[in-house]
Amino acid sequence: MSEPFFEYASCYEHEDGRVHLKIDHTIKVCRIMDELTAWLGLDEHDRFLAHTVALYHDIGRFEQLRQYGTFVDHRSVDHADLGVQILKDGSFLDALDEEDRRIVLFAVENHNKYRIGPCDERTRLFARLIRDADKCDIFRVFACEDLNQATSTSIEQIKDDVVSDEIEQMIMAHRPIVKEKRKTGLDVWITFLGFFFDMNFSKTMEIAREQGYYRLLFDQIRFHRCQDQIDRILQETERFMDEQLKQKKDG
Numbered sequence: 001m002s003e004p005f006f007e008y009a010s011c012y013e014h015e016d017g018r019v020h021l022k023i024d025h026t027i028k029v030c031r032i033m034d035e036l037t038a039w040l041g042l043d044e045h046d047r048f049l050a051h052t053v054a055l056y057h058d059i060g061r062f063e064q065l066r067q068y069g070t071f072v073d074h075r076s077v078d079h080a081d082l083g084v085q086i087l088k089d090g091s092f093l094d095a096l097d098e099e100d101r102r103i104v105l106f107a108v109e110n111h112n113k114y115r116i117g118p119c120d121e122r123t124r125l126f127a128r129l130i131r132d133a134d135k136c137d138i139f140r141v142f143a144c145e146d147l148n149q150a151t152s153t154s155i156e157q158i159k160d161d162v163v164s165d166e167i168e169q170m171i172m173a174h175r176p177i178v179k180e181k182r183k184t185g186l187d188v189w190i191t192f193l194g195f196f197f198d199m200n201f202s203k204t205m206e207i208a209r210e211q212g213y214y215r216l217l218f219d220q221i222r223f224h225r226c227q228d229q230i231d232r233i234l235q236e237t238e239r240f241m242d243e244q245l246k247q248k249k250d251g
């Protein structure tokens, strides 16, 4: 099932070394998705459909990189919208019936938006699944892959940076970070912590909490101007997570 994806992606590999980052990310998101859908007890067909969404959610990244030389959407193109176009133009989803194809396209299109667009409950489930599985692996990308690629920042520069008040307020209000409101490099880092306020399933929150990638970089740095602020933000985020996970266990 995944062959057409790998065939397609490998065509871009010789053009740019960064292509392998997205292939690797896709493989890991597929794994998390499988774990999540098994945990939810979805039937075989829906597990397959969710896996298909995971496999193709970032298909737009390769053309984005080729055409614009960047993964930064606001400097190029919305990679999810581009992905939908590529899936519609290609034969990747030909084996699916029309309804399943519609669900995959909707989930891909909505995997990176601030909120999921209007849709029926079943379609919404697949959009929620990919948003969670994707976020889970983005924490790893943030902590382990080339920082400049992922965030356009460097550790040297971030040490002296600050978090904008408005961004800190979003964390304290348990709201995901609005990208357009970010002013500093550290605001971009805080965006990842904001992911926890937009998670749909306790399973993915648990995976991310256990992996601990979300705080790895913050722990490596002594922030010259805003260590107190970072401590507060991490503390509030973890308090929120623990509260959510405890509620799930109790409930």
Ligand SMILES: [Fe+2]
Pocket (backbone or CB within 6 Å): 057, 058, 079, 111, 112, 134
């Ligand atoms: Fe994406």
